[in-house]
Amino acid sequence: MEKKSTRIKTLLTPGEVAKRCGVAVSALHFYESKGLIKSTRNAGNQRRYRRDVLRSVAIIKIAQRIGIPLATIGEAFGVLPEGQPLNAKEWAKLSSLWREELDRRIHTMVALRDQLDGCIGCGCLSRRDCPLRNPEDKLGERGTGARLLEED
Ligand code: FES
Numbered sequence: 001m002e003k004k005s006t007r008i009k010t011l012l013t014p015g016e017v018a019k020r021c022g023v024a025v026s027a028l029h030f031y032e033s034k035g036l037i038k039s040t041r042n043a044g045n046q047r048r049y050r051r052d053v054l055r056s057v058a059i060i061k062i063a064q065r066i067g068i069p070l071a072t073i074g075e076a077f078g079v080l081p082e083g084q085p086l087n088a089k090e091w092a093k094l095s096s097l098w099r100e101e102l103d104r105r106i107h108t109m110v111a112l113r114d115q116l117d118g119c120i121g122c123g124c125l126s127r128r129d130c131p132l133r134n135p136e137d138k139l140g141e142r143g144t145g146a147r148l149l150e151e152d
Contacts, residue, residue, distance in 0.1 A: 011040075011048040021057040028057070036060055036074055038082065052085035059094075066105060068098070111149045121148035 009016070018025045031037045037056050039047040056077070063073050076097045080090050119133040123140050139147035
């Protein structure tokens with residue numbers, strides 16, 4: 001049995017991590033099965049997570065919320081050293097890996113916000129400005145989807 005302490009705990013139970021992160025314990029197991037986070041086992045063979053897992057799970061949650069696939073998150077985490085809390089330089093490396101993708105997503109979200117009420121170049125030709133912005137669906141020749149949102 002673990003001792004209760006008023007000091008900050010360095011090893012957390014799955015329940016403690018789940019509560020602090022706002023995820024289900026099953027999500028932690030899932031992230032672990034994908035290699036995104038790691039746990040150790042205590043003498044009773046129960047999972048324990050180092051406290052820095054809170055930062056990893058928080059980043060995973062936000063990345064997922066903005067649509068970064070788990071595989072991409074895993075690739076980024078995979079280039080970082082294991083078995084120790086990441087330092088600022090390593091988090092900066094992760095940030096640089098995602099910068100281009102995040103910039104692209106920000107651009108798309110801003111375009112969606114600003115152009116949602118007008119023609120987005122999707123081929124529907126249903127808006128008043130479609131004939132002007134996408135006459136006869138010419139944009140369809142350049143690719144799929146909402147060309148005016150996806151192109152620079
Ligand atoms: S909104 Fe679909 S082509 Fe203009």
